[in-house]
Amino acid sequence: MSFINETHDNSLTSWVASANQSGTDFPIQNLPFAIFRRANSSEEFRGGVAIGDQVLDLAIVAEAGIFSGEAHSAVTAANAAALNEFMGMGQSYWSALRLALSRALREGSDHQNTLEGALVPQSDVEYSMPCHIGDYTDFYTSIYHATAVGSLFRPDNPLLPNYKWVPIGYHGRSSSIDVSGQAFPRPKGQTKAPDADTPSFGPCKRLDYELELGIYLGKGNELGEHIAIENAENHVFGFCLFNDWSARDLQAWEYQPLGPFLAKNFASTVSPWIVTTEALAPYRTQWTRDENDPQPLEYLESAQNRESGSFDIQMDVAIETQKMRADNHAPSKVSESSFKHSYWTVAQMVTHHTVNGCNFLPGDMLGSGTQSGPDHEEAGSLLELSRGGKESITLTNGEERKFLEDGDTVIMRGWCEAEGFNRIGFGSVEGTILPAK
Amino acid sequence: MSFINETHDNSLTSWVASANQSGTDFPIQNLPFAIFRRANSSEEFRGGVAIGDQVLDLAIVAEAGIFSGEAHSAVTAANAAALNEFMGMGQSYWSALRLALSRALREGSDHQNTLEGALVPQSDVEYSMPCHIGDYTDFYTSIYHATAVGSLFRPDNPLLPNYKWVPIGYHGRSSSIDVSGQAFPRPKGQTKAPDADTPSFGPCKRLDYELELGIYLGKGNELGEHIAIENAENHVFGFCLFNDWSARDLQAWEYQPLGPFLAKNFASTVSPWIVTTEALAPYRTQWTRDENDPQPLEYLESAQNRESGSFDIQMDVAIETQKMRADNHAPSKVSESSFKHSYWTVAQMVTHHTVNGCNFLPGDMLGSGTQSGPDHEEAGSLLELSRGGKESITLTNGEERKFLEDGDTVIMRGWCEAEGFNRIGFGSVEGTILPAK
Secondary structure, three states, rough: OOOOOHHHOOOOOOOOOOOOOOOOOOOOOOOOEEEEEEEEEOOOOEEEEEEEEEEEEHHHHHHHHOHHHHHHHHHHHHHOOOOHHOOOHOOHHHHHHHHHHHHHEEEEOHHHHHHHHEEEEEHEEEEEEEEEEOOOOEEOOOHHHHHHHHHHHHOOOOOOOOOOOOEEEEEEOOOOOOEOOOOEEEOEEOOOOOOOOOOEEEEOEEEOOEEEEEEOOOOOOOOOOOOOOOHHHEEEEEEEEEEEOOOOHHHHHOOOOOOOOOOOOOOOOOOOOOEEEOOHHHEEEEEEEOOOOOOHHHHHHHHHHHHEEEEEEEEEEEEEEEHHHHHOOOOOEEEEHHHHHHOOOHHHHHHHHHHHOOOOOOOOEEEEOOOOOOOOHHHHHHHOOOOOOOOOOEEEOOEOOOOOOOOOEEEEEEEEOOEEEEEEEEEEEEEEEEOOO | OOOHHHOOOOOOOOHHHHHHHOOOOOOOOOOOOEEEOOOOOOOOEEEEEOOOOEEEEHHHHHHOOOOOOOHHHHHHOOOOOHHHHHHOHHHHHHHHHHHHHHHHHHHOOOHHHHHHEEEEHHHHHHEEEEOOOOOEEEEEEOOHHHHHHHHHHHOOOOOOOOOOOOOOEEEOOOOOEEEOOOEOOOOOEOOOOOOOOOOOEEOOEEEEOEEEEEEEOOOOOOOOOOOOOOHHHEEEEEEEEEEEEEEEHHHHHOOOOOOOOOOOOOEEOOOOEEOOOOEEEEHOOOOOOOOOOOOOHHHOOOOHHHHHEEEHHHEEEEEEEEHHHHHHHOOOEEEEHHHHOOOOOEEEEEEEEOOOOOOOOOOOOEOOOOOOOOHHHHHOHHHOOOOOOOOOOOOOOOOOEOOOOOOEEEEEEEEEEEEOEEEEEEEEEEEEEEEOO
């Protein structure tokens, strides 16, 4: 469990000047991790930490030998082409490295001279997947999304009776998850119009994004053991932005009775930076449930979960069309929401997932499910914003969309704000639709 | 695509005498692959090939340097703790190694002296997973299973309208797949009795097996590219036995709208041996579809798929209870079926899975879905045999079962027979239910 400590102090400033600028996603209070190298180079990918507009190269930090104990072990493990080993070390190692990095990057640190040579401008780097995702599970934690989508797929029965009892989730595809910048052809598949006798085959006509958070598991559990809710967050390394692209017309035809399949597995995109659970401590909020709703079964209930199990992570989505790029027009924001609306907490997801003995491995990822808020304008997908494709939304340059068109780039951002603490951000996740092959 | 060649000749005999005994699963015409080491040793796991009651140690074969060209490269890659690299090399390498092994193990081979020291009795070894399974997808290809289970979950609507058009599948959990011998605690979870107002939490009461084949992908495809049906089998390395354990009461409550989740991901068990697609060439059969049924869309149709796209892989299931073990009573066979009843072929599964651009990696696995045959006695699960838990089945020692009890071991076997060819077998996959924790 992560609590407020000296690394969250909003009076801290860094000797990296850009980290002290107002509005940066990456002040010294954030310190997220990624895997990077200089763009278009043949360098090895290795771990890095964002600080202002720079990446701190953990290979150089590890080789400099300036940390000791758990922090030294942790940075050594993070000097690799994937963060899995570091993520699997557990909370005390993550905290030790965070504290060591916070102290080393602070104004007045003795390590400034050593580490100035370890900075690479973010504008000069490329990222790879931050870790190997063995298994990816997508949850469905926004009751607003579940109700809105349910009413389109099952008008007579939008929210199924299990929703308020079970943190509904399903297994997704790991192989097709890639890092921000992913560009992929419009998927093809079977669809069936309501009035057609037979299905037809062709490019998806209702291509959509889903605004989600990705939640990375750190330390896993043995098969047959479960993770109690009191201990669940100790297994959660951190969070990223996640676009779970969806082919709505494929989904409508294929999803019964075993769930979404080809409608989802053609591509999913994560942001390069993992913001640690510890960095998010100041932005925790109460988790409550309407007293008229069923309260969780005992295994999904804890005092800490009630008190601070939610995270107020704000997110928005923008679309940049081909025309906008040609016209040098800024991307058009289409909605904004927050993870605080989630009907289930991260701890509840972790505990539910393992209550049957299912095992996590370091680097496994959970999707939060589309994070739609209570208002229509806070919907996390075009399916919802366009009311099932019935109404177009108008972009800031006058173009209209019901679903995504070829050449559209979808840009999601995330950030946290709280009274008395610095704003921190997640960077962005971007992905682009290419024409069908 | 694998066709009949000299390695399938039923007149071939091996200098390994046990490979020539009638009834062996592993004559020289089979040559399946596994990862093994001597039991209870600290040896490295490495590739092995079954021949009679022995394992041919591929580490020794590789080091002996007796093969050349693609066969040498292939055996070198198979000398590893997982077969992924070898599997990713593709059809020509798999065939070259099979041919080289067939020739080296034949009666009269020049390599007999060299290879006699490379044999380890199967009774002395332990197995690990044959490869790292990145992603696992479970299909639903038995229309008899789909109809029988559908009638229990949805009496008014057993077979959904998409079934005859779409090879229905969903993503499963990789982390909890283990090799034969897996023992796991009875899963706990939420269930809701039809007459109850609220769900309750506790150990699963309707624990079941599912008789499936596992289908291993060899060479993968790039994200955004699809695998045409004419080329699909070139990507299929081989087949194993697969028990997709299922918690039916958890499943009934959780599975809508996103499919099975905790009902499946607590454990799944594969047989140690992968029987290659090439070894199965003599047991191919026609794939036909009732002329009153819709015929496949064009992307799922090919002449070769019609002509020989099915495999007559026979399978049976036995239960060994604690009492049987105490009484030294043989396991009780409960059903027998064949993969030839599958409504969709392996090539159709591969092509459908990638038609949207989804990518396979070497070692990915497809489950066939429960392979129930047309007759009630050929059902591949207890759910079906007990007609939804309404009727007990009687085991050969007089014990009765509706679902699995603690201490039960489930044993699945598979084999192929065809006129003019030797019988080959898959060995077995076994798993045991421990009491809930």
